Amino acid sequence: MTPAARPSFSLYPELDATALGAFVSALESGDVTGLPPARAAGVAEARARSVFTRGKVTGADGDLLDAALWRHTGIRPRPMIVMPSPWTSLGWLVYAVQATLFAARGYDVIAYSARGFGGSEGQVDVAGPLDVADGSRALDHLIERSTGPVTKVGFLGASYGSGIGQLVAAHDTRVDAVVALSSWGDLGEAFHENSTRHVAAVRALLEAAAKARLSPQTRSAFDHLLTGSDIRGVLRWAEVRSPLTHVKELNRRRVPVFFSHAWHETLFPLNQTLRMFNELTGPKRLAVSVGDHSGPETAGVLGLPNRIWTDAHRWFDHHLKGIDNGIDGEGQFLGEVMWSRTLEPRPTWPSATERLHRLYLAGDGGLGPETVAGWTATVLCGMDTPATVADSVVASGYAEMAGRPKAYPTEGIDRTVAAVWTAEPAAETVRLRGTPRLRVTYRAANPGSTFVAYLFDAGPDGTAHLITHAPFSDLQSPPDSLISADIELQATAYDVRRGHRLMLVIDARDPFYADANLPRATLAFTSPEATPSCLDLPLG
Structure with missing residues (x-):
């Protein structure tokens, strides 16, 4: 990211917006001049197999959401992936490389900027009812523009988008599997652990959203967290936005969920996500790594080799395509040990x-x-x-x-x-x-x-x-x-x-x-x- 484009704080300090923008331009034009060989090859493969377009999704309340689509031609049945954006002004651009890789593997994909961020209208709802409705509208948008039947649907999100994805899956019965990277399960506990307010996390989120348009309700909740006033009201606000509140809906349909997290997570501490993970009764997997929020998977966002994103692809290949790739037999939990970096698979989290x-x-x-x-x-x-x-x-x-x-x-x-x-x-x-x-x-x-x-x-x-x-x-x-x-x-x-x-x-x-x-x-x-x-x- 160039210095002029760099906000005062980013949850993705390693991302290069200029490089991601050049990649998207190449997807549109086919001109791969200046791209690294691996990225150029990815563009060529994606263009040979799918059609990339930018567009607008009509979200809840008629707000237009900035989006990008990767679609295949022909009438062959295909699975679909919807990718709500992280908490960043870059919006859907964060997913450009990974969405292209999914498209090259035969998925129709839509990535969109969450309301209030990037080029999307509306105000930031923090995974509230409007965001949940937006996710379903984005899926509608992709289905309406696909030329063949839909087989199965996955939602993938990093950080903010991961919370939205879980909540959409809980309420939209068309969703068949979820990948939630650096996610939360109980937003109230994430912000108010053992009755202690996580003020540094709240300030970081506000700073990272400096260019976003926060709704009055969102701003009020964050203000109350910083000042310590009306905490009961904040917890009620957070409860609706917590996947843990809606876990029965996910369990009723046994929706497969793959989580990734970090041991020293400072935004959404691990224990509250573990509680969500333990409550799930369908197929599930949790990978916990050395690092902090979004760090373990950021290399994959840039298209570099990354085991988190590799497993995300394998998760969808298995649960959306029915490919027997062995991920269902590798245990529910994978921990990276500090500081040896040894990977330890376990059948379940308690068995660790x-x-x-x-x-x-x-x-x-x-x-x-x-x-x-x-x-x-x-x-x-x-x-x-x-x-x-x-x-x-x-x-x-x-x-x-x-x-x-x-x-x-x-x-x-x-x-x-x-x-x-x-x-x-x-x-x-x-x-x-x-x-x-x-x-x-x-x-x-x-x-x-x-x-x-x-x-x-x-x-x-x-x-x-x-x-x-x-x-x-x-x-x-x-x-x-x-x-x-x-x-x-x-x-x-x-x-x-x-x-x-x-x-x-x-x-x-x-x-x-x-x-x-x-x-x-x-x-x-x-x-x-x-x-x-x-x-x-x-x-x-």
């Missing part, structure tokens, strides 16, 4: 965890097998520490994929503003596989409290890498209450090497989250005898 290992928090900062009660570890609020979720939304994930995960200096964590517990050095590799769970009790001197728990892999050199984390807020307890927090950390697949230590850090502030603490307030963590503070580790 073979047993649980409990460690107890001790007053001397230890993390061990014996229960220790009666201690207190006090944390001063309002101060940040080196323990943070990431340096930035999305971008930090690209560093992880390049083999450069953030190194945290453990000696820089001030023990007056953070509580730290460290286990003994691992005698052998500790294979974390699943969802860690933390139970901790604390006393808050003031009404309203927040903490963020981080699980680190601390090396012998004093640096650490983030394994997983989770925020927690209590907004209802009276001052000086003893509060019990029993929370899931985000799911993980991580190998802690021999000689490294597990380190649990709890502090009261992280710029990724809203902070319910009063400045200079304190949180006093403890461990009652009846409910000792502990960390349950899922081992594989």
Whole structure:
């Protein structure tokens, strides 16, 4: 993307709009001058097999949606794919290369810019009823312009488009399979995890949509998330837009759904998508990779070799064309291990965890097998520490994929503003596989409290890498209450090497989250005898 075209923030920082535009121009004209050989060959193959045109889809309320179609001539029956755009001003252009590859494999395809984005009219509805209606209208548009009968229909979306695709599939019985890349299942939990507002994610979405036209309802919901007002109203708004709310409709027809996600996802944290995945009773598959939002599949968007997009093609080939390519026998779950990048297939997500290992928090900062009660570890609020979720939304994930995960200096964590517990050095590799769970009790001197728990892999050199984390807020307890927090950390697949230590850090502030603490307030963590503070580790 040229500097002049680059917005202040993009969920797709690696995309080159100029290169994608040149590819589309070649599809229209046949002139492949300046294209890389592989892209030129793709254009030639697509033009030999299908007809590419731009157009407008009449969406809900008569709004015209910018779209592109890849259609085959002749009366042969064909499957179809509908691709709602991601959360970007580039609109359907993001899908230009992949839609062309699908067309070359015999699919009729329509890719369109979601309302309010790019060249589409209307206002951004955040996968609301208008977006769902638009998806069905886009399918109508493609069917009406196809020359042969339709066999089966798939919806594929990345990020924003993936949520829309799931919701259309839940309400339009013509949809036979779904591919949802970097998606969400429960939008309310994605924005409001353990009663903690994901303010950095909301700001990132607003910045990435700087050129979009947000509806008043959308802007109001985002404003409320940033200010903390009318959260109940926001959760009602999010419920309608959550595929999890409509999972019974998907299950009734056993719609096959393929998900991809990232372990350190900062926009739509993994656990809420896992809940959606676990509720599905039809054919399903989930691939979770190193990185952050959309990073694992971005290379494929550009047409480069990419296992996520390869499996997306295989998913549709199997469920829309009936090709016996083996994907249905490879297990429901595929995890990429941090940081070996080993790919581990499992029959189901729960089977990734073979047993649980409990460690107890001790007053001397230890993390061990014996229960220790009666201690207190006090944390001063309002101060940040080196323990943070990431340096930035999305971008930090690209560093992880390049083999450069953030190194945290453990000696820089001030023990007056953070509580730290460290286990003994691992005698052998500790294979974390699943969802860690933390139970901790604390006393808050003031009404309203927040903490963020981080699980680190601390090396012998004093640096650490983030394994997983989770925020927690209590907004209802009276001052000086003893509060019990029993929370899931985000799911993980991580190998802690021999000689490294597990380190649990709890502090009261992280710029990724809203902070319910009063400045200079304190949180006093403890461990009652009846409910000792502990960390349950899922081992594989």
